[in-house]
Each structure stands twice: as C-alpha cells, then as structure tokens.
Amino acid sequence: MSEAALGRLYEDGEIVVRQGEVGDCLYVIQDGTVEFLTEEDGTEVILRTAGANEVFGEMAIFERQTRSATVRARGPARILTVDKKNFMRRINEDPSLAFNLVVTMSHRVRELSHEVVQLEAELRSLRAGAGSAHADG
Amino acid sequence: MATAHTPTAESQSSAGDAALVDGSRVAVIGGGPAGALFAHFLLQMAERVDLEIGVDIYEPRLFAKPGPVGCNMCGGIISESLVQNLALDGVRLPKDVVQRGIDSYVLHMDVGSVRIATPNEEMRIGAVHRGGGPRDVTEANWESFDQHLIEMATDSGAKIIPARVDAVTRDDGRLVLQVRDGEPQTYDLVVVATGVNTSILKTFEGLGIGYERPQVTKTLIREYFLGQDVINETLGTSMHVFLLNIPRLEFAALIPKGDYVTMCLLGDEIDNALGDAFAAAPEVRAVMPADWDPEVKSCQCLPHINVRGVEKPYAERLLFIGDSGVTRLYKDGIGAAYRTAKAAARVAIFEGVSEDAFREHYLPVCRSITSDNRVGRYAFLLTQLAQRLRFVRRIILYVAAAEQATPRRRPRMSSILWDMFSGSAPYSDIFMRMFHPVLIVRAALAFPATLLSRTPRSTPGAHAAISTKENR
Numbered sequence: 068m069s070e071a072a073l074g075r076l077y078e079d080g081e082i083v084v085r086q087g088e089v090g091d092c093l094y095v096i097q098d099g100t101v102e103f104l105t106e107e108d109g110t111e112v113i114l115r116t117a118g119a120n121e122v123f124g125e126m127a128i129f130e131r132q133t134r135s136a137t138v139r140a141r142g143p144a145r146i147l148t149v150d151k152k153n154f155m156r157r158i159n160e161d162p163s164l165a166f167n168l169v170v171t172m173s174h175r176v177r178e179l180s181h182e183v184v185q186l187e188a189e190l191r192s193l194r195a196g197a198g199s200a201h202a203d204g
Numbered sequence: 205m206a207t208a209h210t211p212t213a214e215s216q217s218s219a220g221d222a223a224l225v226d227g228s229r230v231a232v233i234g235g236g237p238a239g240a241l242f243a244h245f246l247l248q249m250a251e252r253v254d255l256e257i258g259v260d261i262y263e264p265r266l267f268a269k270p271g272p273v274g275c276n277m278c279g280g281i282i283s284e285s286l287v288q289n290l291a292l293d294g295v296r297l298p299k300d301v302v303q304r305g306i307d308s309y310v311l312h313m314d315v316g317s318v319r320i321a322t323p324n325e326e327m328r329i330g331a332v333h334r335g336g337g338p339r340d341v342t343e344a345n346w347e348s349f350d351q352h353l354i355e356m357a358t359d360s361g362a363k364i365i366p367a368r369v370d371a372v373t374r375d376d377g378r379l380v381l382q383v384r385d386g387e388p389q390t391y392d393l394v395v396v397a398t399g400v401n402t403s404i405l406k407t408f409e410g411l412g413i414g415y416e417r418p419q420v421t422k423t424l425i426r427e428y429f430l431g432q433d434v435i436n437e438t439l440g441t442s443m444h445v446f447l448l449n450i451p452r453l454e455f456a457a458l459i460p461k462g463d464y465v466t467m468c469l470l471g472d473e474i475d476n477a478l479g480d481a482f483a484a485a486p487e488v489r490a491v492m493p494a495d496w497d498p499e500v501k502s503c504q505c506l507p508h509i510n511v512r513g514v515e516k517p518y519a520e521r522l523l524f525i526g527d528s529g530v531t532r533l534y535k536d537g538i539g540a541a542y543r544t545a546k547a548a549a550r551v552a553i554f555e556g557v558s559e560d561a562f563r564e565h566y567l568p569v570c571r572s573i574t575s576d577n578r579v580g581r582y583a584f585l586l587t588q589l590a591q592r593l594r595f596v597r598r599i600i601l602y603v604a605a606a607e608q609a610t611p612r613r614r615p616r617m618s619s620i621l622w623d624m625f626s627g628s629a630p631y632s633d634i635f636m637r638m639f640h641p642v643l644i645v646r647a648a649l650a651f652p653a654t655l656l657s658r659t660p661r662s663t664p665g666a667h668a669a670i671s672t673k674e675n676r
C-alpha cells in the first residue's frame with residue numbers, strides 16, 4: 068500500500084524516464100524507490116538508486132539536454148511530475164526554491180567525488196598488483 | 205505603555221535598517237497555512253544563515269478537533285502548482301493528509317459535461333480536510349492539512365501559543381501583542397496571518413499604518429458523508445465544477461475527499477436557499493448517488509472569502525500574509541498563502557524588517573498577484589457570460605470535445621478550462637490564450653454545428669482527455 072496519494076503509480080520495472088529523451092519536467096519521488104541506469108555496449112549499468120522525497124530529472128532541464136540516464140521503478144513507486152514551465156516561473160519569483168535542488172546536487176557531487184577517490188584507489192592497487200605479478204613472473 | 209520585560213534583541217531601531225539578529229523574537233498571528241508556512245520557512249532560512257531567532261505562533265484553533273473549533277473553512281483543494289512547489293520545497297503531503305488524489309475536472313453544464321484529465325492519469329491535485337472534519341466525526345481517520353503544516357512548523361522550532369490575540373499596539377517602534385489573561389509580549393517582527401474570518405483586522409486599521417481590511421464576500425460550504433466506496437463509484441477522482449444558470453450562483457464545485465464530499469458555492473448574497481437550489485439541480489443529482497438526501501449534511505458554514513486584497517500589506521516590523529493581505533481571486537488561496545508566506549520569510553531574513561525593505565521586496569510579490577487578479581476578473585466575466593448564454597456553453601462543450609476527437613490537435617479550450625478551474629496558471633496567461641486566433645476560429649467554426657446540437661464523441665484516456673455526455 069502506497070504511503071502517498073499524489074503523483075503517478077509506476078509498477079515494478081516500469082520506465083519513468085528513458086536515456087536520450089528530451090526532458091520537459093522534473094520528478095519528485097513520493098513513495099518507493101527508483102534506479103538510474105545506463106546502457107554501455109548492450110550491458111546495463113546501475114548507477115544509483117533514489118527514494119522518497121528525492122528530486123531527479125533536473126539536469127536535463129537546467130542544461131537543456133537529453134536525459135542522461137534511464138530511470139526505472141524498483142518495486143512500485145509513486146512519482147510526481149513538476150512541469151518545467153511552473154518550475155521556471157516559480158524560481159524566477161522565488162530563487163530559494165532552488166535551494167533543495169542545490170543541496171541534492173551537492174550531495175550527489177560529494178558522493179561522486181567519494182566514488183572517484185575509491186575507484187582511483189582500486190585502480191592503483193590493481194596496477195600495483197599487476198606490476199608485482201609481472202615482476203614475479 | 206507597561207510591558208513585561210521580554211528580552212528583545214539589540215537591533216538597530218532607526219527606520220530603514222531594522223533587521224532580525226540573533227535573539228530576535230517573531231510573532232505570527234494565526235497558524236493557518238500562511239502562518240504555519242511562514243514560520244517553517246523563516247526558521248529554515250534562519251538556520252541556513254546561522255541566525256538564531258524565536259518564533260511564536262498564536263493560534264486558538266485545534267486543527268485535530270472535528271467541527272468548527274478545528275477548521276479553517278475551505279474547499280480543500282491543493283492546486284497543481286502548489287503540490288509541485290511544496291514537493292520541491294521538501295514539504296511532503298502524505299496519504300493521511302491528502303484524502304484523495306485528483307486527476308481530472310469535470311465541467312457540468314445544462315448542455316452536457318466535459319471531463320478534462322491530466323496526462324498519464326497522474327494525481328496532480330490534492331483534496332484535503334482543513335480541520336479534524338465535519339461535526340459528525342468522532343474520530344478522524346486522517347490528519348488535517350492545517351495540523352500537518354503546524355506540526356511541520358513546530359518541528360522547525362516554532363512555539364505554539366494556543367491563544368487568540370486580542371490587541372496589537374506599538375511601543376517604541378516595536379509591536380506588543382496582548383492575549384486575554386496574559387502578559388503583553390514585545391516582538392521585533394509581527395506577521396499577521398489571521399485570514400479574513402476574524403474581527404482582529406479592525407485593530408490594524410486603528411494603528412494608523414495605512415492598512416485597510418480586504419474586501420470579502422460570503423460563501424457557502426457543506427459537507428456530506430457518502431462513504432469511500434460510494435464516492436469511488438460516483439464522483440471518483442475528479443473535482444466537479446458547475447456552470448449553471450441559477451440566479452445569484454456564480455460558481456459551484458463538488459470536491460470528493462475520503463468519505464466526504466465538500467460542496468462549495470460562490471455567488472451574490474449566498475444563503476441556504478441558494479445551496480438548496482443548487483443541490484436540487486439535475487446536473488448535481490446526476491453526479492451524486494441516487495439516494496442522496498441534500499438535507500442530511502454533516503456540516504455547513506458561511507465563511508468569507510477575500511475578493512480584493514489590501515493595498516499596503518506591510519508597515520515597520522509588521523507584515524500581512526495570506527488572506528489577511530493579498531490572495532488570488534477565487535482560486536488557489538492556499539497557493540497564494542504559500543507564495544506570500546515564503547516571500548515574507550525571505551525578505552525578513554535577507555532584506556530586513558523595515559517598512560522600506562517590505563515596500564521594495566515584499567510588495568512586488570503582492571502586486572504581481574493583485575495585477576493578475578485584475579485580469580482574472582475579466583476571465584471570470586467571460587465564464588459568467590457562458591453561464592448566461594446557452595450557445596456559448598454549447599461552443600465550449602463542442603470545441604473541447606472536438607479537440608479530443610483529434611488527439612494531435614493542441615487542446616486549447618481544454619487547457620484553458622483546466623487552468624481556470626485548477627487555478628494552476630496565472631490569469632494573465634489564461635486570458636491571453638482565450639483570445640488565441642486558433643481558438644477563436646475553432647469557436648466560430650463550431651457555432652453552426654452547435655445549432656445542430658451535435659457533439660463530437662471523444663476517446664478516453666488520451667492527453668487532456670475530454671469525455672462528453674449530453675445531459676437531458
């Protein structure tokens with residue numbers, strides 16, 4: 068049973084946003100979880116997940132570009148659309164509306180930086196491993 | 205004047221640069237949507253800039269209690285744009301607050317009905333109870349909207365003082381509030397969010413600050429218990445609006461909640477008789493269950509609605525937000541309360557609390573609402589025209605249905621109807637679209653067809669779906 072009454076209900080596995088589409092709205096998750104994925108050479112890569120109250124889809128609106136990833140419901144999820152027109156009109160009158168978005172985005176940048184550091188460390192140890200294996204051999 | 209010594213912060217008292225500083229005290233008179241949202245946003249913004257202030261909300265109502273003691277009488281529609289803005293602001297409206305998600309409007313006229321739906325069957329509008337519910341509720345199985353917001357404000361750090369403010373006076377530039385049996389309290393900023401259904405607004409006219417009360421008109425609200433299952437089968441997830449040629453009636457709506465239906469009427473010298481006349485109309489009987497008895501109501505009230513906002517909703521260290529200041533004409537009053545509340549919070553934190561700061565930064569937001577209302581008046585004149593003239597109603601019905609029959613056609617009429625009823629776009633925007641050449645051509649072409657009284661059939665489920673049915 069969903070804890071929210073607003074937005075649209077997506078079934079498990081249903082696509083909310085497709086990578087490459089033109090975006091004219093952003094989304095706020097009311098209830099449930101979604102996953103972000105991209106396709107690389109025919110294989111699916113899950114980038115991250117998001118849950119209740121999280122906003123997504125803002126990148127395509129700010130950068131006027133196509134959707135950077137596919138978003139899919141993981142389990143049933145209720146999602147509210149925010150129209151670009153309403154959003155832009157409001158943000159013009161009330162720039163503080165962007166504050167939550169900035170918090171979300173800076174949170175993501177922090178997560179990504181953390182991941183980059185981790186990946187670099189892994190890469191280094193892999194290289195070191197490969198190097199020592201080579202020396203041994 | 206003798207006031208109890210309350211520690212107000214040392215802030216500059218010279219006019220023009222008054223500002224909130226650490227330790228400042230803010231009073232909010234009224235904890236309806238305007239007051240609660242203001243307190244929440246003010247404290248949230250203060251925290252962001254590391255400012256420590258105290259906020260007291262004076263509110264005598266208990267929003268969790270059934271009946272008039274807990275209710276700020278209204279239709280309880282949370283507009284499409286407000287739903288979206290609150291979501292972006294991180295204000296969640298859970299299921300026990302939103303009693304029903306609304307995905308469509310049905311316009312009922314003597315010539316037929318038109319259904320206008322949101323794309324993708326999305327619940328874009330919320331129907332809420334403002335209080336603990338109609339008189340006959342013993343224990344509400346929901347949380348009222350006003351209760352939800354006031355809890356959010358207390359979570360943000362606001363303190364609720366469960367009392368009615370009886371008097372407001374000035375003392376050395378600051379404002380002093382008086383409640384019965386209480387010590388006078390001095391504040392650095394007082395925000396009036398009392399709505400229009402209160403006598404206290406007269407006090408402010410006596411302060412010599414150029415404040416004149418908003419103009420109001422009486423409305424009628426009734427609540428009917430139908431039960432969830434019956435509502436699902438009858439009114440469903442649509443708000444039903446009526447354009448009927450009943451004398452004195454301007455606008456009427458039936459709004460489905462969980463177990464209840466709210467009837468809202470606007471018009472001239474609204475009274476019970478007008479309510480009865482509306483309830484007896486065949487268009488109304490057609491959407492309500494067959495055994496519905498309009499006499500058996502759970503609650504009824506005749507609240508005022510603000511139809512002309514105040515010219516000067518501010519003075520030194522004093523602001524009027526929500527209905528007690530400026531609101532949108534007839535529609536989305538809570539959305540306007542949100543806009544003015546948030547603007548007030550922003551200005552108080554970032555621009556100061558002087559009269560100059562308010563004039564420069566708060567007034568423009570109020571003005572934009574007021575000037576849009578001016579256009580709104582003309583838009584409503586046109587709907588009144590439709591109400592009086594049968595052929596105009598036929599054209600509306602015909603064009604909307606024809607748009608539907610051709611899904612690739614831009615739904616111009618339906619989007620106008622949607623925005624007019626849902627209150628989700630500025631009136632100026634809607635008004636411009638009313639005179640779009642394409643729409644005028646469509647209407648002109650429809651005219652002969654309406655004389656033959658044929659209405660194109662529509663397909664359900666498409667973008668901005670319109671279904672029409674001829675009422676006998």
Ligand SMILES: Cc1cc2nc3c(=O)[nH]c(=O)nc-3n(C[C@H](O)[C@H](O)[C@H](O)COP(=O)(O)OP(=O)(O)OC[C@H]3O[C@@H](n4cnc5c(N)ncnc54)[C@H](O)[C@@H]3O)c2cc1C
Nearest residue numbers: 234236237238278279280281369398399402526527537538
């Ligand atoms: C018939 C009708 C239908 C409506 N339908 C809708 C709708 O569907 N959707 C919508 O968005 N808007 C609707 N509105 C408009 C909406 O009700 C108002 O715009 C909204 O309530 C304004 O909020 P507010 O906080 O300014 O005032 P209010 O909601 O009136 O709240 C004011 C608060 O101040 C308190 N108060 C008053 N005096 C004092 C005092 N002296 N001391 C302390 N506290 C005090 C009151 O107890 C109350 O809690 C409708 C209005 C009417 C009349």
